[in-house]
Each structure stands twice: as C-alpha cells, then as structure tokens.
Amino acid sequence: MNLPPLNVVSLVTSIAGAVAVMVWRVRESRTAVSVKKIVIPPLGMATGFCMFLAPPFRVPWSWAAAAFVAGALGLAYPLLRTSRLVREGETVMAQRSHAFFAVVILLAGIRVAARGYLDTVLSVQQTAGLFFILAFGMILRWRTNMLIQYRALTSERPLA
DSSP: OOOOHHHHHHHHHHHHHHHHHHHHHHHHTTSBOOHHHHHHHHHHHHGGGGGGGSGGGOOOHHHHHHHHHIIIIIIHHHHHHHOEEEEETTEEEEEOOHHHHHHHHHHHHHHHHHHHHHHHHSOHHHHHHHHHHHHHHHHHHHHHHHHHHHHHHHHSOOOO
8 A cells, every 4th residue: 555655644643642542541540630630631722723823724614613513512422421530539530431442543543534535625734724623622522521520529528
C-alpha cells in the first residue's frame, strides 16, 4: 500500500493520540476526581480555536456548527455511556469501563476513515479544523456531564 507521506503521518498521529487517551484514562481513574480535573481539559483545549485566526484553517460557520453538533450529540454518546463517577467515602472516583477503550479505538477509526475522504475534498488545514471542532463538542458535552455527576455526588450527605 503506497500512501503519501502526509497520510502516513496522519495515521501515525491518530494512533498515537488514541494510545495517549487510553493511557491518560487509566491514570485518571486511579486518582480522585475534582472540579479542577474536570474543567481544565476543555478550557485548555479551547485555546486551539486560535488556529482559526489563520485563514487556511477557516471553514464556513454551517460546517463548524455541524461538526460541533455531530461531536456533542453523536460521538459524545459512547463516552457518556462508558464513563461514570462514583463516591468512595469522601472522594469521588472515575469508574473505569473496559468498553471505553473500544470506544476510543472506534472513534480513532472513524477519524482515520473520514479523514481519508475529507482530505480529498478539503484542505488538510480545514479538515484539521473540523475535527478539532468535532472533538471539542465531544469533550465539552462529556466533561459537562461529568461536572453534573460530580456536583450531585458531592452534594449528597456523607456515607456512614
């Protein structure tokens, strides 16, 4: 299979990103959850919107909205179903689901397959911008749900 170098780099970075998410998720599930740990990832990720200051990354607003909605409504759903916070004494912990890893692999596969097509009709920068918006929609909905769970668990009375 003779892939152009750019596609090979894209595939390798997609796989590396999926592995990094899995490693991060395992480490995250071993420590107590806090508001800070829930809120900082989407805030840090939001700085990526600066890429749209450069004209090659810009996409029509309707495309951006469609990517955000697809991430927030469609692709965030598996993350919501495989993530759960539980209270253990005075701490709140993320409960690990083995299905989460399958979801991350599936999402990475969807990304690679979609990128193969989108790179033929959009510039590499526009494709990157759309995937960023899609991922931000996923993360924002997932983390918002985690924050709601966290607040519900911490507002409960201590377990005896």
